Each structure stands twice: as C-alpha cells, then as structure tokens.
Amino acid sequence: MSTTTVETPAWAASDTDLTGKTVLVIGGAGGVGEGVTRALLDRGATVVVTSRRPGTLDDFAARVGDPRLHGETLDLLDPALAQRAAELNDTYGPFDGVVVSVADWGRQGRKPLLTLTDAEWDELIVQNQTTIFRAYRAFLPTLTPHGMIAQLNGLSADLPFPGAGGVALTAAATKSMTRTIAAELGRRGPRVYEVILGVIRTRARQLAGVDDERWIPAAHVGAHIADLVAGTSPLVGDDLHYFVDLVEGPRPSGAGSVEGA
Numbered sequence: 001m002s003t004t005t006v007e008t009p010a011w012a013a014s015d016t017d018l019t020g021k022t023v024l025v026i027g028g029a030g031g032v033g034e035g036v037t038r039a040l041l042d043r044g045a046t047v048v049v050t051s052r053r054p055g056t057l058d059d060f061a062a063r064v065g066d067p068r069l070h071g072e073t074l075d076l077l078d079p080a081l082a083q084r085a086a087e088l089n090d091t092y093g094p095f096d097g098v099v100v101s102v103a104d105w106g107r108q109g110r111k112p113l114l115t116l117t118d119a120e121w122d123e124l125i126v127q128n129q130t131t132i133f134r135a136y137r138a139f140l141p142t143l144t145p146h147g148m149i150a151q152l153n154g155l156s157a158d159l160p161f162p163g164a165g166g167v168a169l170t171a172a173a174t175k176s177m178t179r180t181i182a183a184e185l186g187r188r189g190p191r192v193y194e195v196i197l198g199v200i201r202t203r204a205r206q207l208a209g210v211d212d213e214r215w216i217p218a219a220h221v222g223a224h225i226a227d228l229v230a231g232t233s234p235l236v237g238d239d240l241h242y243f244v245d246l247v248e249g250p251r252p253s254g255a256g257s258v259e260g261a
C-alpha cells in the first residue's frame with residue numbers, strides 16, 4: 001500500500017486544546033470516524049467511540065492505543081436506545097460534542113432507483129434515515145448547553161446520484177433533518193451542524209488500494225470538528241458546512257465552507 005502525504009494546512013494543524021472535553025463519536029471506528037477520533041485524541045479530548053460490534057471496538061482500541069479512548073457498543077436501531085444513551089451519559093457525560101458518522105450503502109448494490117424492491121427501499125430508509133433521527137432524539141439531551149452535535153453527510157445530499165438514488169435521497173433527507181433541528185433549537189441550546197463531505201481518504205480505502213492525494217484526509221475533518229467543539233472555528237455560527245475539496249470550490253450561497261488545504 002502506498003500513500004501520499006498531503007501537506008497539512010495551517011488551520012488543520014491548529015493546536016486547539018480539548019483537554020477536559022469529552023466527545024462521543026457514533027460510528028467512530030468507521031473510515032471517517034477514525035480520522036475524527038484520532039484528531040480529537042491528538043488535541044487532548046476524551047473520546048467515546050461506538051460500534052455495533054465489540055470485536056470492532058477491540059481492534060480499534062488496539063490500533064489507536066490511547067488511554068483516553070473508550071469503546072462502547074451501540075446500535076441506533078436498538079429499541080432501548082434512550083436507556084443506552086442515558087447509561088453513556090451517566091458514565092461519560094454530559095458530552096461537549098457528539099459526532100454522528102453513520103451511513104450505509106445498503107445491500108442492494110448499484111441499480112436504478114425505480115428498480116429498488118420494497119424491502120430494499122425500507123432497509124435504506126431505516127439504515128440511513130431512521131438511525132440519524134434516533135441519534136438526535138437520544139443524544140441531544142446528553143450534550144452540555146454549550147455543546148455541539150455534527151452529522152457527517154455526503155455531497156449526494158445535494159446531487160443526483162444515478163445507481164445510488166436510495167443513498168442520495170436519504171442523505172438529502174438527513175440534511176433537511178439536521179437543519180430543521182438546528183432551526184428549531186435556534187440559539188437556545190447545543191449547536192447543531194450539518195457537515196457535508198467530499199471524498200475522504202480513509203484507512204479502509206487505503207487498505208483496499210484506493211487512494212488519491214486530491215481527496216481530503218479524514219484527520220482534516222477531525223480538525224474541523226475539534227475547532228467546532230472548542231468553539232474556535234470561524235464557522236461556529238453557521239449550521240451548514242461544506243468540506244468537499246482540497247481547494248475552495250463552488251457552494252450554495254450562504255453556506256460555510258472549509259478549505260481542505
């Protein structure tokens with residue numbers, strides 16, 4: 001496996017100090033989640049990472065090897081999710097940040113939207129949309145009043161995605177969900193962010209031999225999240241962030257943007 005090192009931009013190398021802060025990263029052992037988790041740990045935070053599988057958490061802990069990392073099993077589709085969230089809050093909370101790094105391509109493979117079966121449709125909605133709804137409902141109450149919650153999402157929230165329409169439309173729905181929750185809360189409570197990502201360089205992709213130096217390193221996403229947790233990001237007052245390229249690109253007017261380099 002060969003990887004290319006991208007020069008870290010000044011903002012992503014920031015010395016944001018998260019000592020004493022605790023952040024929950026749901027899906028943190030996944031591709032983007034790992035970069036986010038490592039960036040938060042690097043800046044001194046205590047990080048609670050969740051996975052549905054204990055074995056994934058064991059492998060992740062062994063790989064990261066940081067005593068401030070805690071692994072906890074969590075399934076957002078668990079009927080007892082509220083109770084599980086309360087347990088995590090009692091053990092580690094209240095949280096200064098929650099990151100929702102959850103999505104799934106589904107088992108249907110690439111196919112035109114209208115050829116999805118009812119079962120495939122239902123599964124995509126539950127896996128990519130119900131999960132996010134339940135994450136907000138269960139974990140918003142675990143945040144400190146000055147805390148933040150961020151949903152990581154993909155550009156398919158904004159674009160047609162032939163062959164993966166079920167993934168794209170759930171991305172669009174959860175973008176709407178996040179922005180609605182942000183608007184409903186106003187400035188009266190935890191901050192709510194929708195962070196839309198371009199293609200990210202993840203460990204999983206690199207292990208599969210798929211890599212491109214034009215993609216955004218997952219740790220840069222984590223650096224941005226760290227600045228949001230700390231409240232030092234210049235985008236702290238915007239609920240919609242685009243993090244889509246290593247260079248500044250076009251974006252809907254009014255939306256905040258972070259340059260990857």
Ligand SMILES: NC(=O)c1ccc[n+]([C@@H]2O[C@H](COP(=O)([O-])OP(=O)(O)OC[C@H]3O[C@@H](n4cnc5c(N)ncnc54)[C@H](OP(=O)(O)O)[C@@H]3O)[C@@H](O)[C@H]2O)c1
Pocket residue numbers: 026027028029030031032033050051052053056074075076077100101102103104131152153154155197198199200201202204
């Ligand atoms: N990778 C990219 O290039 C890219 C680009 C744009 C946007 N994004 C966004 O980044 C986020 C993460 O993507 P990724 O590439 O890191 O995917 P990933 O590696 O598949 O990680 C997704 C995580 O979601 C968790 N998850 C799935 N269903 C869950 C459930 N029912 N309850 C709790 N956790 C559940 C999984 O945890 P376990 O399997 O460990 O339980 C998994 O680790 C997604 O929102 C995606 O849209 C990624």
